[in-house]
């Protein structure tokens with residue numbers, strides 16, 4: 001594939017921008033400077049640098065962010081900066097999207113991808129993708145609240161009660177709550193309906209992915225589709 005097309009596919013801008021970048025000697029390929037936009041390379045696994053920053057060619061990109069509070073899961077945020085501000089600019093250039101959304105004040109595991117089929121499958125109710133939240137409560141959780149969350153609570157605009165598939169009390173005021181749907185403010189509304197209130201919310205896992213303990217808030221890492229995501233779509 002031509003170098004100009006490689007850069008375009010990886011989010012470095014328009015044809016014109018990528019051509020100018022290459023001509024300005026900002027690009028190396030496998031350690032060798034290249035100022036020819038039409039030079040041909042095998043794209044799979046290609047290592048290149050742009051302005052000294054190292055990249056690897058990825059046909060589809062998947063990454064995991066440890067979302068901090070104070071960021072909106074939107075390209076056009078209204079009250080707070082966008083989560084995309086935490087990723088390098090080429091991520092937006094190549095059309096990365098959030099895989100589901102977290103509220104502005106929710107922290108934890110958030111996936112991004114530009115693989116439309118993957119995003120669609122992750123959202124499909126068919127897969128009942130489990131999402132585990134660490135919920136810090138305002139009031140100590142009693143047995144009745146834990147029982148209500150697993151047997152089902154009625155929310156105002158839902159036709160039927162919603163139930164957590166698991167609810168583990170790990171401290172007086174801390175629950176590990178597992179949901180398989182992803183409705184608007186679902187955790188906060190379910191906890192409210194059970195008679196308590198969410199003080200802090202962190203997503204700790206999604207499907208087979210768990211928030212890595214060594215990934216600080218605000219930091220992200222690449223995922224490998226084969227290694228990290230292949231187990232996501234198993235029949236449950």
Ligand code: URA
Nearest residue numbers: 103106185186187188
């Ligand atoms: N449920 C909520 O209430 N908020 C989130 O961010 C995610 C799930």
